Amino acid sequence: MTVLVIAEHDNASVRPATLNTVTAAARVGGEIHVLVAGCEASGAAQAAAAIAGVAKVIVADGASLSENLAENVAAQVLAIAGEYGYIFFPATANGKNIAPRVAAKLDVAQISDITGVNSPDTFERPIYAGNAIATVQSVDATKVVTVRATAFDAAAATGGSARVEHVQAVADSGKSSFVGRELTRSDRPELTVAKIVVSGGRALGSAEKFTEVMTPLADKLGAGLGASRAAVDAGYAPNDSQVGQTGKIVAPQLYIAAGISGAIQHLAGMKDSKVIVAINKDPEAPIFSVADYGLEADLFSAVPELVKAL
Template sequence: MATLIIAEHNNLSLSPDTKKAINAAMALSSSVSVLVAGDNCRNVADEASKVAGVEQVLLANNTVYEYQLAENLSALIAEVARQYTHILAPATTFGKNLMPRVAALLDVGQLSDVIQIKSEDTVIRPIYAGNALAEVRSNDPIKVITIRSAAFDLAEIQPEQSAPVSELDIVIANDMTKFVSRQAVESERPELAAARVVVSGGRGLGNSDSFALVEKLADKLGGAIGASRAAVDAGFVSNDLQVGQTGKIVAPELYIAVGISGAIQHLAGMKDSKVIVAINNDPDAPIFQIADYGLVGDLFELLPELIESL
């Protein structure tokens, strides 16, 4: 067996989600290769070569892959995929856009949002907003899989290791789409999906000004900020901070839910957190059913006290 990991990166460094996908691949007991496609991204390939478990790095370094657009990147993957039994990528926006196209080009099914690899042909994935787990077996000759990053730890970097880097001369132009621009939120806080601590605010905060309390608490703890869909829809914060089934899936060491009732869609995005703390004035709120610690009361009284005590 041989596994190919599709690297998500910004032409400067490997994403944490890719390192988690590499760690997931370790359950397959097969040789692991990483495909790095981009422009002027040799340093990304060098970084990938030092990730524990990686035996080979394939580098497609060309301007046509600068933005890793799915239209031609999927064709590149299909070109090199025949020698592999498994193709993995993180279930991020990048992976969700790319991997279905790869599966279609290879004429195989896709195993999506996988949280456990049981064997070479069997995986576990959540269904019904995470309320049930399905054990899925695939008989396809090539398994195309997206990995839920929150379910896996980061693969270790081993500086003394250096897997060989092989350059690919396959150049596939993209005549269907054109990259226009990318709008990215700049923040000194940790990235939401990779943060050790996440503090999320919900509709109970009342308005965007009150969200400053969530930010203060997150800054005190060195964490990232998140939000429920209700808070995003109300315009309290931007949608890139949404945690839930239709937002980001997180599993930090500590998750603090402030003014969040606990709709099933939100719980699906954070219930795998190691420790969950809920602050809500409704003792019957669903969030308390999964919380390890709960504070019932007025968040506008509790949060300032909590911030002051830290």
């Protein structure tokens, strides 16, 4: 059966999560088609056509899709859904907003946040904050799936030569309207795509200390700067820096956790990192159970020393 991947994009280019979703789709077998729904999205369409393994790119270009409103994008997906046995979304905030609408309209059970494809009808997904893996088999005619991007390697962004087909954009549903968007801009890598992530926890004690201790380390390594939920709740770091089950799921090449005890909620968001370094003065801290390297030390002296040594 052919797999439809819903591209995550900004109209000019595709976002990295799309590449990981294409890799997951390839494990099902069959042709891979990518839907680019947007406005003046020729740049994103060209980028999608260049992805290795993609056979066809379907472009729906219209004003109704300009702000990626979930009601309109879901309607666009449903307009072509009958041709596909699988519809794959990245498990991003955007994908999680649209996929349930599509699944409900198709009257099928959504398969959420998959981390593995065992066969064309059987998938793996984490449960209990990642402490167990469920194997889920679906007999639905159309399988609506969201993909945890960090669990799959990214497909090559170049080398493909997919054919491009244009379809008519759906009309505006009138159910919602775009009011505004407030974006956090930073020179640092975005957490979910950063190759190195450093995170601080509640032990830092204040927003001032968080900035004073963690920022130099992130700057030195060119890393994304994250935080535990406890640190975010205490106001030490902004909400979009939270790493964990209810924050962002990361799997960088290197993850450094300073002053983070390692609650289950946090471990669920970072334990797939390739190398984990933990700095904590509590020898019983759970973070040490998943760390490749652990340093039992006071972070206020250890982190500055590490910065000097780099």
